[in-house]
Amino acid sequence: MRVSDSQFSAMMSLAMMGTNAEINKVTQKIATGNKINNLSDDPAATVKLQGLDRTISSAEQYQDNITNVQAKYSQYETYMMTLNDITLEMNDLLLQAKNSTVDSESATGIVNELQSLKQEALDILNKQSDGVYLFSGTDVYSPAISESPPYELLANDNHRETKVSDDKSVVNNFTASQVLGGTSEFFLAIDAAIEEIQNPSDDFQTTLGNALDVTSDTRTSVMNSVSVLGANYSTLDRMMQNSIDTALYASTVQSDINALDYAEASVRLTQSLTSLEATQKTFVSVMSSATLFDLM
Template sequence: MRVTDSQFTTMMTRSMMNSNVEINRVAEQIATGNKINSLSDDPSGSMKLLSLDKTISSAEQYSSNISNVQSKYSEYETYLMSVNELALDVHDLLLQANNATVGEESSGGIIAELESLRQQALDTFNKKSDGIYIFSGTDVYSEAIIVDDSTDPVSYSFGGNADHRNTKISEDGSMNSNFTAQETLQGSLDFFTTLDAAIAELKNPTADKNAILGAAIDSTDATQKSVLNTVTILGANYNSLDRMAVNNADAALYAETVKTDINALDYAEASVRLTASMNTLQASQSVFAKVMTSSSLFDLM
């Protein structure tokens, strides 16, 4: 088959372009240390790297989610332990008030302390964080405990709801990120109603004093146990999150290791390819230059 000057020129130009492309590709590999810098370098390997990047990104997001949930748990633990301490103080004061030897002056001090502790407990369950009520379930713009002081005695009711907000912490797992007043108090507001009754009894003692204060003590003890039970659940969840954080870190590390294995450049091999491509380009340029300075291909034969 006869090769014309124009055909030969096209062939040589294409050869030099291919050599330039290969030189640029190898140079980029050497500069980045990566064997794959674009899809065309290795389509199959590129897809594997994309999948590994997704695994790493997901693991990092899950780790961030875990950190956020644990931060919220720490906040809940602080408030719940505060309620626990309040309940202990209420218990001690009620026992003291139930002592027949307590005088009128001491009784007045106890009443003031009990009223203060009751309000602190209400304030704690109606705490806000970043503008939302943290013990109100998913109904975060409603108070967790609603007080109606238009009645006598004052009435209490749960606001919000008992629903949990779930946060994804792994590919196939999630964890509730909130605790509610309803679950913490086991659906009962007896702590507040019996405490109010005890305070009212201390202000105006009757023959039922022992029974009324005894009921308040029992309710306070039950509330403390319920709060501590919630703290126990919180602690168990926190430990589970710790373990899941380790798993996510391991998954990310494994993916990074596989990425390195797939994408790590063999510098010696790349250097050989670069030298070969440069030699090919130089040879092509030399031949092309001779052709361009000759009258025809036949002058080179």
């Protein structure tokens, strides 16, 4: 069969294009270190790699979520431990006023300290971060509690949740109602004690005794919230490790599927370059001849 110059040229061009495509593919693999860079390289393995990518991405997102929740927990812990300290200081002041005969100057000092501590406690419960109230439940743009009698709980007792794994979410906030045990009686009791210290009556011992009891109950409620926070924090530590392990395992499987055998790739590249060179020499040799009949 006679082959025309144009047919031969087309055949050789196709051969060189195929070899060039193979060289480009191998070169890309060597450059990326991956044996699968395109769906056509291995469709089944590509689907597996995409699934592993989603697993790693989800795990990393959960790790970020856990870190954010733990940062919030650290903030809440600081404020709640300060509340605990405030109740302890109040307890000492109330005992001092109740069990001792204090002069007018000492009574004034106790009253001033109680008023200052009460305001500090109110300020903590109405703390804001990034423009939202921390202890206001889901009503984050409202103060948690009014700062004057009857100290109404203004927001709600709802909790916000953050997803930290495929099948688990955790509470990421604490509320004023939760911390105070569902009532603002603490502040009313302190006000009553202050009034009694300033103007003693026959109810002096009863009023200060009640304030001591309410302060103790409030401290217990605060520390219960701290305990919940600590337990949640430990759970998040374990979930963080699980998420890290999941991402590491997925990455290892990914590497097993997609890691390039450089020795094999180098051999393939050398073979393709040799093939291309031979094809080019043949093409030049033939096309430089006047006719193909000399080679038939």
